[in-house]
Amino acid sequence: MDALSPARIDLAPLEEMVGYNIHILDLLLYQAFYERFADRAMTPGMYSALLAIRHNPGIRHGTLADALLIQRPNMTTLINRLDRDGYLERRYTAGDRRSIALHLSAKGEKAVDRMQTLLQAQDTKATAALSEKERKTLLLLLRKLAAGLRQGA
Amino acid sequence: MDALSPARIDLAPLEEMVGYNIHILDLLLYQAFYERFADRAMTPGMYSALLAIRHNPGIRHGTLADALLIQRPNMTTLINRLDRDGYLERRYTAGDRRSIALHLSAKGEKAVDRMQTLLQAQDTKATAALSEKERKTLLLLLRKLAAGLRQGA
């Protein structure tokens, strides 16, 4: 310990910014995620994509990319990995032969089933510092903020 | 548009998770940040470091890294960039010759002055979807959640 270096740090101006707090929380929640899912067989991004495909079978690459805020080239990479690992199928549609409909495979369905329970438990555990009411308020405010930003700040 | 692909996407299970919403917001806020500061002369990380150093002059690398959740090797890279660009000084302390005290240069002080106003305005603008009361509630909940996670979830 260096006596000249402040022991307790003053981050006051940063902590008044929503953006800073969101970023720190994103890092903390990723850490918590990986502490539990240490094998890293599936990343949060992979899981989000699988869950979105399950609830929207036949969704196309581009639509999925827009929804999850992932660039299309990066979505291709993500889908390639999930395809290679056998979690989904690309079905070429009859109407427009450019577009591809995404569907979960049996393995994908099973993987989502298994992970969904674990992940919801993890999310609940990670937010244990909040009461149930606070958690709901937080979700409401986060979604409201996101909606405002999505439609052009 | 492919009629077989859902036009409106159902992300219900994801949107119930705090972690997902935080991640999406982090992406959206970074986008908003870069739309305004398109030149990218300074990244949010660089700015956060400068601001923290200003409010905690003489802080050491490691302490700063811990506070901002940046790994020490990556903090070295960040500090190198800020040093090269003349925003700060590394002062070797007399007591412990391993440790380095970080201080802003005159250029660094000036840069922080200029950016702080812009960034706070940007943060306010990005959160315009919320009322002032909602914004305060959100900040409170975010900090509470972060504190809980930092001291071990």
Added chain:
DNA sequence: TATTGTTATACTCTATAACTATA
């Protein structure tokens, strides 16, 4: 033996331009 800062390295995520095949 432990700590501070560093180097080297690798992996993920993100972003942009350019390509193909279809429309």
Added chain:
DNA sequence: TATAGTTATAGAGTATAACAATA
């Protein structure tokens, strides 16, 4: 000419191991 998906590529962020200097 525009669109869907792809390829290639570059950059930033993040993570771990190992090192030198110092304690």
